[in-house]
Amino acid sequence: MLDVKAGDEASFELLLHRYRTPLVNFLYRMVRNREQAEDLAQEVFLRVYRAREDYVPSAKFTTWLFRIATNLALNSVRDNRYHKLEVSIDAPITADAEDGDERMLDVPERTPNIEQHLVEDARRKMIRHAIDKLPEKQRAAVLLHKYQELDYAEIAKILSCSESALKSLLFRAYEALRVELAPLVAQHVRTHG
Amino acid sequence: MSCQKMESRILGYIDGRLKESEKLEVEKHLAACAPCRVRVEEFRAVSGLLDELPVIEPSPEFDARVHALVAAEPVKQDWWAWLRVSPRVAFAAPMLLFAAIWLGYVERPIAPPVQVDDAQLMQDLPVLEDHDVLANFEPLKVLPPPVQNDENPDGQQTM
Numbered sequence: 001m002l003d004v005k006a007g008d009e010a011s012f013e014l015l016l017h018r019y020r021t022p023l024v025n026f027l028y029r030m031v032r033n034r035e036q037a038e039d040l041a042q043e044v045f046l047r048v049y050r051a052r053e054d055y056v057p058s059a060k061f062t063t064w065l066f067r068i069a070t071n072l073a074l075n076s077v078r079d080n081r082y083h084k085l086e087v088s089i090d091a092p093i094t095a096d097a098e099d100g101d102e103r104m105l106d107v108p109e110r111t112p113n114i115e116q117h118l119v120e121d122a123r124r125k126m127i128r129h130a131i132d133k134l135p136e137k138q139r140a141a142v143l144l145h146k147y148q149e150l151d152y153a154e155i156a157k158i159l160s161c162s163e164s165a166l167k168s169l170l171f172r173a174y175e176a177l178r179v180e181l182a183p184l185v186a187q188h189v190r191t192h193g
Numbered sequence: 194m195s196c197q198k199m200e201s202r203i204l205g206y207i208d209g210r211l212k213e214s215e216k217l218e219v220e221k222h223l224a225a226c227a228p229c230r231v232r233v234e235e236f237r238a239v240s241g242l243l244d245e246l247p248v249i250e251p252s253p254e255f256d257a258r259v260h261a262l263v264a265a266e267p268v269k270q271d272w273w274a275w276l277r278v279s280p281r282v283a284f285a286a287p288m289l290l291f292a293a294i295w296l297g298y299v300e301r302p303i304a305p306p307v308q309v310d311d312a313q314l315m316q317d318l319p320v321l322e323d324h325d326v327l328a329n330f331e332p333l334k335v336l337p338p339p340v341q342n343d344e345n346p347d348g349q350q351t352m
Contacts, residue, residue: 021251024251049266152205171200177243
């Protein structure tokens, strides 16, 4: 980032290549819409570019990057919730419209594995649904902890809370997931435990 | 260690992020606490289930869109940017300032005092006094403006 600050365009390109996939995935799991996740990730990179001259390496770059992403995601989730409340009266009833992207990617073919595909699809849907049900801050904490593998201090900075508050947040999130995914958890324990 | 303290260490234990001393403490507690052992197994299962979600790749247009956004950003000009744009101006401005200050301080030649001849002054004095009297003479101020005479000065009528 310091090279980007010094005006090195190639370094910005490097940042883009290194962080686009983790960012898009994090934002996708936060907002549950691929197009919106990409728009938000682009906004994150734009903000990084805009702030390059004022960047002070007081924290890790990833902390700063995911802090921008988390704030954008939380705002977007809150905006969407109000938007959904506004349109829900007239909106047609569709089954799992939010998983539309996935269905397009994972259309099962008529092969002997169709049952397996359906089972896997149902499992993923359950997991996604369980993550979606978490309060936003707990969801962000789980995603940053599980998928970005950031340490507690970094995640606490991103979420503007203390490390002990973060540990409590993560514990409550895992408890909620354990309850929500009880059948899958029991199955997992039987097969792996 | 209590079961409550386990809450803050259980995920660190599962992820292998605890210090060695903390890990030993947790294992000692687990050896004696069946509910916490179950919870550890179930949290491990949750963590494993979260691993099942696929990773998505950004669309092929992603980079191009970021580049377009960055290219559309207005170029930020700082206060001193004009110096970089025109070094001639940057050089000329302080030179002019320096020249102005130097000219202001430079010593100018003092004109020699005018020698007044006392006799001549005494001779001119009445004239100067008359000028003062005439300049402040009220009746002259109220006189009508002089009338323009169209006739010839020598009194002849023009035909």
